[in-house]
Amino acid sequence: MYPLKPITKDAVPKALEKAMRYRMLNEAREAESICLDVLAIDPRHQEALVTLILALTDQFKRGLGSTLDEARALLSRIEGEYERAYFGGIVIERAAKAKVDQGGPGVGPVVHAWLVEAMASFERAARLRPAGNDDAILRWNTCARILNGHGEFAPAPPETQPDFLE
Secondary structure, eight states: OOOOOOOOGGGHHHHHHHHHHHHHTTOHHHHHHHHHHHHHHOTTOHHHHHHHHHHHHHGGGGOOTTHHHHHHHHGGGOOOHHHHHHHHHHHHHHHHHHHHHHOOTTHHHHHHHHHHHHHHHHHHHHHHOOTTOOHHHHHHHHHHHHHHHOTTSOOOOOOOOOOOOO
16 A cells, blocks of 8 residues: 655645646546545645535546445535535536436436436525526526426336236
8 A cells, every 4th residue: 555645735725726627637536636635634625625526526427336425425514505505416417417428228217306406406506696696597507408408308207006907
């Protein structure tokens, strides 16, 4: 095993800039690693938590695996109620989009349920948003457009009981 080397508090701002650059370069694992280094010295660092959540969601396209659970677990460490609702919506919306890319049988109802869940988070965030910040509404509209434009993303049919002959 190779022990990890800690970074200094003075290096945090530049490290987070690098993490954002790595995200923009589609190198989410590198961004994730940097955020973990920042959180090792400041576990409550909000920018590092948000960047880590986003870096994990960037990896959804490779498969949801444990990254969905990891991203959702991190939401509880986000301090603001608006931010928790907004980024909670982002996590589940991105999971739904990754599920679309994965395809396969039964994807439609799962995507529908996840987008509806994301929309509920965005609605909650919209009620809490700061003046002039319509980000949650923009995300809600994106989810609505996906659902409105794709009939295959419909809710699961209600389960019916078979009629038994007497």
